[in-house]
Amino acid sequence: MGKNTDNMNDLLSSRINSPDSPHPETVNSMFSKMMLQMTGFRESVKSNLSYEEVVAILREHLGGLCDIDSLLDKKTNKQEVDADANALFEKLLKELEDEREAERVEMEQYTITDIDELIVWKVGQTIHPALEDSLTKVRVFVEQILENDKESFEEFQDKSAKDKMKVLIYFNKQFYIHKKVWDELSENIHDPLLTNKMIGLMRIDASGLNINKLCKALANNRDLFNAYLG
Incomplete structure (x- = not known):
């Protein structure tokens, strides 16, 4: 051996x-x-x-x-599969690049494209449709609160200016409101449109990050408040 x-x-x-x-x-x-x-x-x-x-x-x-021919066919087929996979990858990559470019071009059409920018929005500036849709949903929530609890809001409007401010302060638990807004509320405490909708805004469950930012922007930007809640 x-x-x-x-x-x-x-x-x-x-x-x-x-x-x-x-x-x-x-x-x-x-x-x-x-x-x-x-x-x-x-x-x-x-x-x-x-x-x-x-x-x-x-x-x-x-x-x-x-079977040598069979093995060679498999190798050729693998090469063809690899070529097809590479072509598909390049196609998907091109589509992704096109989508990003289209998104970039679309974003350039609007002044406000980020939720954090809403708090500085001014009349005449354009807002991205996705953000506008979110603002519209907040308005619907506020209107539903006012409609479903009419009696409570009627009682609120019968209170004194001091008691109305106490109610507003009581409901302000979820987001910060600037002092200048409180000053404006105090000056217009008997304006039912302003005070009722502000309370309705405060009563929304704003525990989520995005909804909190939306409500905070609406509460602190009077132009935005008037445009979407007024």
Whole structure:
């Protein structure tokens, strides 16, 4: 058994070019290295053989062991799949870039595009439709509160100026209201449109970050308040 092993080693050694050899691979050395690679051995292969010559060698030496043509078809199909995948990726990337560019162009059409900018909105400035939709929803909530609790608001309007301010302060629990707004409320405490809608705004559940920012902007920006709640 030892003699046969030694003979096999001699045979493989004689057929494998050294990694530093300047000579191109021969059919025998190529085949020998391929057999070694099948056992787990890895070594780079330099060859002047064409694709057709390699196919012929594989058919000659391995044709009786496996379907060479089928393996080659799978390789070709994998290359085709890879090519299709790359083309699809490039298409998706282009579509994403186009969407971002369209979004950028759309955003440039509006003065206010971020919820944090609403608090400094001025009459004449344009607001992005998505933000306008959110402001409209807040108005609907306020109107529903006023409609569903008419009696309480009627009682509120019968109170003294001092008691009305106490009620406003009581409901102001969820977002900050600037002193100048409180001063304006005090000066217009008997304006039912202003005070009722301000209480309605304060009674909205503003625990969420975005709804809190919307309500805060409406409460502190009188122009915004008048445009969307007035």
